[in-house]
Amino acid sequence: MREEHAFEFDKLKIRTHFSSKTWKCLAEMLVNRIDVQTGVVMRNAIMLNPSRIDYRHRYLQRLAPGERICFDNFRHHGILLPYGALNANHNTQNKFIIDPTYGWVMADSADPLSAWDIFKVVQVKYGTADEDFYGKLFFYLREQFEMFIDRLQKFTINFDLYDEDALKLSEKLKGKQFFDRIYVNNLSDETYVGIKSTLTKFRPLLNADNPYATLITLFMNWLPSVPQSDQEKVMKNIILNNSDKYKSNNMMANITNFATEISNEINALYDHDQEFEKYMETKGANKTAKKVGLRRRTVHRIVPKRLGISMNKDEQNNVLSLENERDRHLWFDVGMHTFLEHYVEWEIVA
Template sequence: MPAIDLVNMRPSERIVQDDMTIAFIASGDLRDVIRTVNELPKDYTGELTVLLNDHNPMIVARNFALLLLLGSIENKRKAADIAVHYWYSALVPAMYNVHLQQMIQDVLSSSGASSVGANGSISCVMTPKSRIEGCLGTTTITILKQCVFSPESYQAQDVREELTRARLVNLSRDRLERQYWPLEPSHRLAFIEFRTYGLLLPFGAANSHFDYPNRLLFSPDGQWMQADKVNPLNGWHIPSLVKAGRKHGALPMDIYGCMYFYVSDQLREFASRLSSLRIRFKLFNLDACKLGNDLSSGVLSPYGLSDQIRFDRIDASNVMDPHYLGIEPVAKVWGPLLKHTNHATLVGHFINWVSRQRNANPSDADIPRLMRRLVSDNRIKMSPPSSSPRVGRELTEICAQLSCNAVHDNSKAFDDYLDSQGIDYVLSTSGLKRKRKHTIVPHRLGGSFESPSALPTFSDDKNWYLSMYIKDHLWSERYLELAPA
């Protein structure tokens, strides 16, 4: 899902001297954290406490390393470039690995202002104003050691062979070619280049010095850990990427080059804010509900999180989906941990709900009407003039599969889905209410804060193309915002 600003401070809420506490209880990567910190008012003077948790120790190890890189390297441009490649590139310059190893070694040896306890507890000063505290756990610390101090026998050629196995051999060829078909030739080439070499760089940039494995993207035994369909472009707002690329001289057809410049800009701004704002990161490697229960019972008091702590914002990511924890466990545990203010919000998103709910996707009866609308709006990509009728029909079918969800109102189906999950009982027993008017994110991708039934909007044909075909979103995803009753 695209990065969100979890605070999204409203004009009525803009009290820049107030302390704030926010929680990412199933964080995944850092994109939401970075976007949130970067969007804070520049004159914000309060202290921001960021609870950052994930149950996957590899994710926690990577996030910890990236935060240290961004907070510990004085040259912010250099810090951002090292971090962007450890985040997204399969290979890095050997000198970047030296920086990472030295930084992690300083932490593990408890030198300077850093310490690591026997149970995996951590305390690290990044800047005079920002620090990291919490408990990574012994498993995360072990994985971090194994990855950062990997055997010298694991070399760049091993990475290339593993990438070839994972991203070119062991993949769904049909799915991949369906993804490529609607793309413009330049974007098809950009996708193939990134899939083949795994480097987030402007197209044609010098890359011979990227000769050391990025072990933060591989398992300790050297296996690529992402599914072959993973597309890092999904995590960001594509028009913003294109705009940043233009500012740096990259053309829109170099979409991964645009992403490189955009994420680098975001990381530089984030690194600067670590020096100018008072921020405390609390890192943990726990199940999301166990984390909430440990907070309420006072187990996490040694890490500066008392049983009285309450949050201005809580991001539940996708764990309210029944494929994971479900709405009731998350609301029951985390609802009472919201502050009782007009703006406190628990937000989560739902991707898999469509498989459980009738009319979530367009029915066979809806398709002809939606197709007529797409054709009249010039949204269906036409096949090349020399194509056979069969090719034309198949291309239209592929584009329709991607496009119909975006022009289908699934708000009633989502309400029915929430009813099937017992939403009224969940809210009444957890002290929460549903926000019909959202304040953090629109009700659906590209939709409206005001109306749950509003369809995604696209400013022009180019915006439609970038949103629909460059990304892999289903366009049936929905957000849910809950507030204290």
């Protein structure tokens, strides 16, 4: 049974469409009585797990000394503040990510830096040291939240929150609500719903009266579907053709191990658009799109096709261009991307 509630705050309206089970779960979270010390132990069991020390050390060795200190500080405390800031008053736990039964519910790889544009974060020039990325993120997010609150106060905004399966929800909304933009994240990956079902189910929700209405899909897990032999061939070609440092006989003798270590750089610097096109064809994306009245947008209007790629019309199909060593460090050493991410914009066929 679903319970619908509306909450109004001046120009802001929030409507919830949750099941009684979800409301019960939220209520249990809010009355969570875990004390601070127990919460710290639960968090440390995940974030500082001894079995994962090699994972942490491999990441630390890529960072500058100051960056390591700040990373280690956040690992131990989990409080997003500039390094050295007083945290005595930050003594209330986030009840939504710690559970009395299951403990700390997030993976140890979860890191706030990976959720925001690191190049915008490092542009913060005040309040903390240059290598304190977490401190910079604190000030960056404070600005973002202030702008967001300002917009909530100035504009009429409605939020509708659901807790249903995405495909079931699309059926429920069909014919009732239409949208100018729909972003489904990587629901289109074959490990989840797949591109055929995504296009079929969400096409009816696009606003047909808006020629710019767009469905945005993200593909994150597409490369594992490519045969292993092709993956190895791609990696070997990049090592041979891109840099003298990849041509060492010792490296080539251990190409599998070496390629694993630099796989992110290989993915970023290689133009694997042809492989992606083959993948889309194999999954029947283009045929399904034509059947439901959609087409892939050749020139994107909203998001770049790949991480770090320009939105300029003539540069959208380029591979990542590293302007300097600083950019390389931020992308590959600090960042936590695979560079296999592909965004696709779908528009209605007129």
